[in-house]
Amino acid sequence: MALGENGGNRDPEVAALLKGAVDLHVHSGPSVMPRILDHEEAQAQAEEAGFAAILFKDHYYPGMSHAQMLEKAYPDRKVRLFSGVALNNPSGGINRYAVDHNIKLGGKIVWMPTFAAKNHIEKYAAKSKDALAFPSTREKMVEPTPLTVLDENGQLTDETKMCLDLIAEGDILLAGGHLHVTEQVPLFEEAKRRGVKKMMINHPTYLIDCTDQDMADFAAMGVYLEHSISMFIENARTKMFDGADLKRFIEAGTVDKTVLGSDLGLTQAPPPVEGYREIVRMLLDLQYSEADIRKMTSTNAASLLGIEV
Template sequence: MSAATLDARSRDEQVSALLKGAVDLHVHSGPSAMPRILDHEEAQAQADAAGFRAILYKDHFYPGMAHAQMLEKAYPDRKVRLFSGTALNNATGGVNRYAVDLCVKLGGKIVWMPTFSAKNHIDKYAAKNKQAMAFPSTREKMVAPTPLTVLDANGKLTDETKACIDLIAEADIILAGGHLHVSEQVPLFEEAKARGVRKMLINHPTYLIDCTDADMQSFASMGVYMEHSICMFVENSRAKLFGPADLKHLIDVVGPDRTVLGSDLGLTEAPLPVAGWREIVSMLLDLQVSEADIRKMVATNAARLLNLES
């Protein structure tokens, strides 16, 4: 056996070991209004085979807690835990306390502020494609979204947003910024912290959100985690925007203690989630990131957000 083959096997084993107990807070499996390359059961099976501790289903249009609970019951021998949450888009009534309350009562672990229905998201993609929304691309044409924000006409958080924050704080689940602009997320997380939210997450801060390094450092000082999407760094992904040096820089901005990696995979023309994870962990090793820091970003930090600490 050649030295190259031995090296490849050694790296493979190292990556596999680092993914034992991994937690993915951002799995886009189906069924969905958008095309997906795997369904929830397949995502569960693949994560379980890789030794993941937990995965969390994210759909922009419906809460996935029922799917998660039924699949855990249907496949009791699989060790991976399954979770989901609610995105406050038009399909769930927008920013409203009733959707948050239901999420909590069904065991949801996260509430995302508006994503595809966010005014920021709609404005950004309208600017890219004057004729029509370039993204998201759903299987069938859907009703045009009503732009959503968490701010009132005076630039203050709406009372309904505050009501949602209070429910999230009481349940001690994750508040995620969704696709709101950084100018909306600053007052959102300041208010959330003041109202007792302990688990806070900014999704892909450098994509759509427009966070600067200083913004990320400011959020991190408030206790907010930065979630970076693997799909934007791995090869053969239509969502690829950045390279290894960008990933290393983003980690260094707030440090591994405030960094969470999520696959954001399941989308078409991209690797399967576990394959994406294997590639990103290998990339981190190439970047000389320590195994201890890798474990924080692929497992420990996200487990803490789900209250799965051992």
Template sequence: MADNNTNYPTIVPLTEMSPERTAEVAELLVDAVDLHCHSGPAAMPRILGHTEAFQMAEDAGFKALLYKDHYYVGMPHCAVLKDIYPDSKVELYSGVALNNASGGINPHAVDHNIKLGGKIVWFPTFAAKNHIEAYASKSFPKTAKPMLPPIPLTVLDANGKLIDEAKQICDLIAEADIILAGGHLSAAELFVLFEEAAKRGVKKMLVNHPSYIIGCSDEDIRGLVGLGAYMEHSICMFIPGRAKQHETEDLIHMMEVAGVDRTVLGSDLGLTQAPKPVDGYRMIVSDLLDHQVDKADIKKIISTNASGLINLAA
């Protein structure tokens, strides 16, 4: 399956590593799980397709790869790849993002996602009112071809209460025992959503890139973890590339705030002018080793914690 945007090359090379460090990193990547792979085809420009992302993960010994697209469910792509490569060891998953293309905060889209074997539901991302307001005065990467402008979405009504559709979605997620991800909702929205979700039996809650768009303070991170959430940090924001916003020290600080047992790394890669997903994992793992992060802790945040979220044995 070819990428539909092959004219966008990767411009950031993989960090040079000694043979010893290369072997050390390779060992740690065995059984890694990426819950945030942005390969294509996609409306957004991507530097690799699902097949290449899958093959790179397979070659590196990953346990699982979860494709994320902002506009479509990806489980059919996973099924096709597994049919073509029946002997592959890496498990392939996807989910649904509740943007306008899926009908917004739409229980029917969630039900369909679950029936296809989806492992995650992302609440609105690019169509989130919070996202749209954050980029009202600055540019955001565009789709390869212009699309209709998004209709802003929020999970709260005019009184700040959770809307009925969001409650129904929480019930569906709880029954299926899959991941509820916050998408690009604001921290304030997440507190309302996650508190209600926990009451309704949702066991797996994930905050996507809390330091970007979401607006989480250290106090917010502690509070959301207190509700049972995991913090998923996007590797792309800590390594060289156009999405970089932080240094490795910032990641280590947020790991300490949430606790290693509640921290997950997802690549959030496939975007242009950045490394490919597996290369991103190699770079961040090497950086964490440089900062003397314990190997057991690295294993938790790139493998063990995410494995539990998708019901794979650690």
């Protein structure tokens, strides 16, 4: 049977599996990039589907204030809202002050540079097939300064180490952003030495250049592997993988260290909750158990937020 062929008959099963889902990668607006829904709409849709939590990700600003105000504005909604800071140029790049502010305002994650990462900029300039899936801003912005966690000698910068110390002290999640795998290996090794307990590599097979062995090595180090749902589902302009790829990636990193985040809210793609419906159908077709599906769509992510579901 082809993947998804029997999906329509699985609607009740899929709906049940979405109860308690946790999405660590929601690209709702407002944003300088075009989005198909705003934070309140993302909250409402997640609430209707029974999600336990969603986390807003914007490349340009920390979203904790939006999350907290929306929870206050809609106290009857049970879905919890979180956010964090991406260490791109608008937040001052890789700097301890942005990390400290993020923690003090209740942020749950620090992403290393994404669109401002030297790796991202170089791939985009070279018109890499991967990078071309990345959206442009509504209006042309000031050209980003390329950022890396390594100094001219290939060692982690002192500022990066100070950021890691704050992340460890705050017991929040460190995400690799769009740094290249050759940067993320020393980053996570040093993070572990400095006491960071929650670590995650974003879409390891998109921009980052992870091999299956790299993913296995990261998982063995205790790093979670977040695969973007948007890259596997139909009717998304960012689709670049299929079910067979997903199965291989999960096997490389193990179910226990796999997180599926929507990476949705983008134009020309379904909204986040619909992305979850599609990926759950795919996982069922791939013969994953309900327990394993819940790990990858809920409890693994919840553990990184430090919440119960």
